Amino acid sequence: MPRLILSMDGLVLKEMPLERERTTIGRKPHNDIQIDNLAISGEHAAIVTILNDAFLEDLNSTNGTYVNGQPVKKHVLQNNDVVELGKYRIKFVADQAGAQSEQDEAVVFGSTTAGVSGEAPAPSGLPAANAAPVGSIGMIQILSGTHAGRTLELSKSLTTLGKPGTQVAVITRRPHGYFITHVEGTVFPVVNGHPLDAQAHRLNDHDIIEIAGVKMEFFSQALQA
Amino acid sequence: MASHVGQVRLRNEDRVACDAGRGLAVLADGMGGHAGGAEAALMAVAAWMERMEQGASTGVLHEEDLREAFSLANCRVRSAAAGDPGLRGMGTTLVGACFRGDGTLLYAHVGDSRLYQLRDGVLRSLTRDHSVLRAQWDAGMIDADSPGTALLRGLLTRAVGVDEQVEPDVAVLGLEPEDIYLLCSDGLTDMVTDSGIAEVLATLGVNPPLAAEHLIDLANDRGGMDNVSVIVVSSCAATRLGTELG
Numbered sequence: 001m002p003r004l005i006l007s008m009d010g011l012v013l014k015e016m017p018l019e020r021e022r023t024t025i026g027r028k029p030h031n032d033i034q035i036d037n038l039a040i041s042g043e044h045a046a047i048v049t050i051l052n053d054a055f056l057e058d059l060n061s062t063n064g065t066y067v068n069g070q071p072v073k074k075h076v077l078q079n080n081d082v083v084e085l086g087k088y089r090i091k092f093v094a095d096q097a098g099a100q101s102e103q104d105e106a107v108v109f110g111s112t113t114a115g116v117s118g119e120a121p122a123p124s125g126l127p128a129a130n131a132a133p134v135g136s137i138g139m140i141q142i143l144s145g146t147h148a149g150r151t152l153e154l155s156k157s158l159t160t161l162g163k164p165g166t167q168v169a170v171i172t173r174r175p176h177g178y179f180i181t182h183v184e185g186t187v188f189p190v191v192n193g194h195p196l197d198a199q200a201h202r203l204n205d206h207d208i209i210e211i212a213g214v215k216m217e218f219f220s221q222a223l224q225a
Numbered sequence: 226m227a228s229h230v231g232q233v234r235l236r237n238e239d240r241v242a243c244d245a246g247r248g249l250a251v252l253a254d255g256m257g258g259h260a261g262g263a264e265a266a267l268m269a270v271a272a273w274m275e276r277m278e279q280g281a282s283t284g285v286l287h288e289e290d291l292r293e294a295f296s297l298a299n300c301r302v303r304s305a306a307a308g309d310p311g312l313r314g315m316g317t318t319l320v321g322a323c324f325r326g327d328g329t330l331l332y333a334h335v336g337d338s339r340l341y342q343l344r345d346g347v348l349r350s351l352t353r354d355h356s357v358l359r360a361q362w363d364a365g366m367i368d369a370d371s372p373g374t375a376l377l378r379g380l381l382t383r384a385v386g387v388d389e390q391v392e393p394d395v396a397v398l399g400l401e402p403e404d405i406y407l408l409c410s411d412g413l414t415d416m417v418t419d420s421g422i423a424e425v426l427a428t429l430g431v432n433p434p435l436a437a438e439h440l441i442d443l444a445n446d447r448g449g450m451d452n453v454s455v456i457v458v459s460s461c462a463a464t465r466l467g468t469e470l471g
Contacts, residue, residue: 157424182432183429
């Protein structure tokens with residue numbers, strides 16, 4: 001449920017859930033949020049909630065209603081919007097439960113860094129070669145979901161994508177290119193509309209990958225010399 | 226705690242064997258050139274598995290079963306070598322693990338094939354190589370920068386099939402549900418660092434066949450010359466992967 005946080009001069013006065021369909025703000029006692037201050041009109045503003053949206057409306061107040069510094073008559077409230085009435089501020093915090101479930105739907109990126117125990121290492125003359133394609137680096141751009149627009153550089157040898165326990169795929173970086181493979185879950189990743197099988201699939205530029213309901217595009221980018 | 230061997234990935238099938246039902250996994254890396262090494266590895270794995278499965282059919286496997294499995298492997302390799310001049314001098318490493326129903330892991334090794342454990346993101350080698358390199362390292366005679374260590378690679382201080390008696394290092398430890406175990410030959414550890422192995426097991430351990438495949442790919446990508454054998458065992462993923470991968 002969304003919340004309103006009422007403050008003045010940086011001091012939080014009250015925090016309340018936005019539980020009514022219509023919440024009124026004003027100086028008079030019958031308002032849901034009463035602010036007993038002469039700069040506030042008797043019926044100053046109202047917030048109407050419809051499903052997940054909250055609409056702020058100025059009720060022709062004398063001194064006006066501002067959102068993030070701008071005067072408004074009607075305004076769709078966004079998370080963390082600050083409504084100003086006189087010297088009072090009301091911060092709008094969007095539905096936390098909703099935000100949580102949105103989080104759950106988000107694609108989780110995990111490039112695991114696993115430690116090695118501090119015990120005496122076994123001697124070996126390991127080649128220091130970093131097995132990676134030369135000259136370019138693979139990138140992933142998220143096309144849908146909460147992280148749409150975000151890009152991810154595939155600089156590690158293993159990059160996992162998806163939701164652990166539900167669907168996870170891994171993109172491996174190898175000398176001759178990038179490969180995507182299904183790791184866990186009953187649903188397999190889809191590349192350009194075709195579900196993968198258990199085999200590793202080589203990625204080509206502009207392949208569209210779908211994992212755990214999120215679409216993303218693979219492309220490679222030339223490395224700066 | 227019930228414990229199971231999870232899905233395992235086998236490569237170079239002649240040198241690895243698994244019995245998921247009994248919780249057994251064994252890996253051998255032969256030596257002696259030509260046909261000998263491969264033959265020794267094959268025989269050692271078969272003998273070890275034969276003895277352990279026989280022991281498992283009569284009850285819980287004990288340390289004694291494991292020692293006898295190594296002895297049987299040693300006998301078989303030696304007698305085959307004695308009967309065929311073409312196989313003379315052959316031997317093999319052998320690392321075997323038994324994931325027991327009481328939640329313990331009984332394991333032993335001879336040579337430089339290793340058993341690793343990944344627990345809480347930390348990779349540990351549970352075995353200490355029986356190699357000249359390791360012996361000199363432990364004695365402080367060499368360090369990571371010492372020249373010429375490559376010449377010592379593959380020189381073992383213990384192997385199956387060399388002496389009349391073989392003495393495996395045997396140990397037991399408690400299993401945790403999230404543990405991942407790796408048996409591997411030096412073809413892997415020569416090419417992939419411990420941190421590289423840890424990363425693969427931590428990231429892909431939920432899918433042991435994939436983890437094993439990727440370890441082999443890594444070794445080959447880095448120019449692995451030797452055969453690479455790995456077995457990845459995950460206790461936690463057993464049931465889930467069982468249905469998923471058939």
